[in-house]
Amino acid sequence: xxxxxxxxxxxxxxxxxxxxxxxSIVTQLVFMTFLCIHHMFTCAVDDYFTSGSSINPSERTYPxxxxxxxxxxxxxxxxxxxxxxxxxxxxxxxxxxEIAAQICRQAGLVKRLEKSDNLLEDDGEDNFAIVxxxxxxxxETAQFFKRDFEENGSMERVxxxxxxxNDPTIERIITPRIALTTAEYLAYECGKxxxxxLTDMSSYADALREVSxxxxxxxxxxxxxxxxxxxxxxxxERAGRIEGRKGSITQIPILTMPNDxxxxxxxxxxxxxxxxxxxxxxxxxxxxxxxxxxxxxSLSRLMKSAIGEGMTRRDHSDVSNQVRMAICSTNICVxxxxxxxxxxxxxxx
Numbered sequence: 001x002x003x004x005x006x007x008x009x010x011x012x013x014x015x016x017x018x019x020x021x022x023x024s025i026v027t028q029l030v031f032m033t034f035l036c037i038h039h040m041f042t043c044a045v046d047d048y049f050t051s052g053s054s055i056n057p058s059e060r061t062y063p064x065x066x067x068x069x070x071x072x073x074x075x076x077x078x079x080x081x082x083x084x085x086x087x088x089x090x091x092x093x094x095x096x097x098e099i100a101a102q103i104c105r106q107a108g109l110v111k112r113l114e115k116s117d118n119l120l121e122d123d124g125e126d127n128f129a130i131v132x133x134x135x136x137x138x139x140e141t142a143q144f145f146k147r148d149f150e151e152n153g154s155m156e157r158v159x160x161x162x163x164x165x166n167d168p169t170i171e172r173i174i175t176p177r178i179a180l181t182t183a184e185y186l187a188y189e190c191g192k193x194x195x196x197x198l199t200d201m202s203s204y205a206d207a208l209r210e211v212s213x214x215x216x217x218x219x220x221x222x223x224x225x226x227x228x229x230x231x232x233x234x235x236x237e238r239a240g241r242i243e244g245r246k247g248s249i250t251q252i253p254i255l256t257m258p259n260d261x262x263x264x265x266x267x268x269x270x271x272x273x274x275x276x277x278x279x280x281x282x283x284x285x286x287x288x289x290x291x292x293x294x295x296x297x298s299l300s301r302l303m304k305s306a307i308g309e310g311m312t313r314r315d316h317s318d319v320s321n322q323v324r325m326a327i328c329s330t331n332i333c334v335x336x337x338x339x340x341x342x343x344x345x346x347x348x349x
Contacts, residue, residue: 052181054237061241066306067195067250070106071099073293077320078278081306082109082193083241085251087201087270090280091260097141099280099291100197100254101148104130104158107195112311129186130154131196133161133179135172136203159186165203172207180238180249187247194247196239199254205232205266221265229269236273252278276300296327 063083068075080086090096109128134145142162149155159182163175176198183194198204205224212225220226239251253274255267260282262268271277276299284292300306307316 052177052184052234052238054234055240055242059242061243062305063241063248063250063302064305065112065311066110067193068106068108068110069103070108071102071291071293073291073295073298074278076316077295077323078276078298078300079303079306079312079316080250080252080300081302082248082250083239084276084300084302084306085236085239085253085274086276086278086300087267087274088252088254088278088280089257089262089267090254091257091282094256094280094282094285094292095290096199096254096256096280097144099293100132100199100252101145102291103195103197103252104132104149104154105152109193110306110312127192128157129183129192129194130158131161131179131183131186131194132158133163133175133196133198135163135175135198135200136165136207137162137200138165169207169210172204173211176201176204176235180235183249184238187249188242188245191246194249196249196251197254198235198251200256201232201253201270202256202258202266224265228265229272232269233273236270275302295324296331 061083063081065082066075067080067082069080074080078086088096088099107128107130132145132149134142137145142164145162146160149158149160159179161175161179161182163172179196179198183196186192187194205228208228208231209219209224212219213223217225220228225231236251236253239249241248251274253270255270257264257267267277277297278300279294279297281292281294284294303320304317306312307320308314313319
């Protein structure tokens with residue numbers, strides 16, 4: 001039996017180790033080069049990414065002061081604070097598009113007064129902007145928004161993003177993110193208080209379901225992806241105020257509930273993330289009441305920080321509570337009047 005030279009047997013093993021070591025070093029160098037190039041390009045756009053990210057909780061400041069919508073049922077009963085996210089729950093056939101256009105026409109900052117009765121510097125009209133994003137709308141609705149903004153002069157302060165129903169699905173998914181990236185630039189670089197209106201988030205959720213089905217992912221409730229809650233949170237949580245920055249981002253996403261079903265996954269998950277809701281009622285709309293906003297199921301959880309002395313009126317909260325109690329009493333008496341005629345005209349009713 002002839003044995004080979006031990007050096008010739010061991011040498012290839014060490015050569016293989018050397019090649020593996022060199023290959024790992026080259027791979028790390030290529031990866032570091034890629035990171036450097038990526039950092040150069042991201043710095044060129046001021047670190048604003050389309051996908052964005054939610055605000056770090058440690059950097060948030062509590063939403064305060066009020067943004068007026070020009071609609072009394074919202075401003076009096078469900079006041080919106082700067083930096084709040086509050087959805088508008090609607091359904092097919094209800095005038096949510098008209099309400100959104102009205103908010104764009106009439107919205108503004110409520111001027112605060114200091115003890116010296118001097119207006120604060122950041123309450124001027126020049127410090128307010130609107131970012132409007134429409135997703136999956138038809139041509140008629142798109143023309144309605146564009147024409148309304150142009151005729152009423154609100155186009156001067158509105159940044160408009162329109163995604164039509166015949167546009168690619170992936171554009172519907174990226175539209176709200178582009179709108180929020182624009183809002184972040186206006187708020188945190190230009191120091192403006194930005195109101196972001198997103199319509200229709202139900203179309204966005206349907207697009208998300210379509211992409212999830214194309215990727216053959218495991219479906220969740222009603223065919224929507226299981227990560228839809230997280231995906232919606234990445235959009236809604238970009239609203240707020242950052243410590244040390246003057247601007248703020250306030251969100252009013254609009255959802256159309258299929259068959260007026262508030263338990264549908266899209267409004268249901270949205271309610272868990274946002275800070276209240278504004279409810280458009282079909283019965284009020286059928287009675288030709290405009291805007292058909294039902295104040296009883298509506299709620300603004302941050303209303304207390306947006307109203308009061310120095311911001312709106314000292315008795316704002318008391319007036320809101322008394323109006324709500326009067327509406328509750330009416331809703332109780334109307335059904336009883338069907339049983340007891342004349343109850344509404346009775347003394348003390």
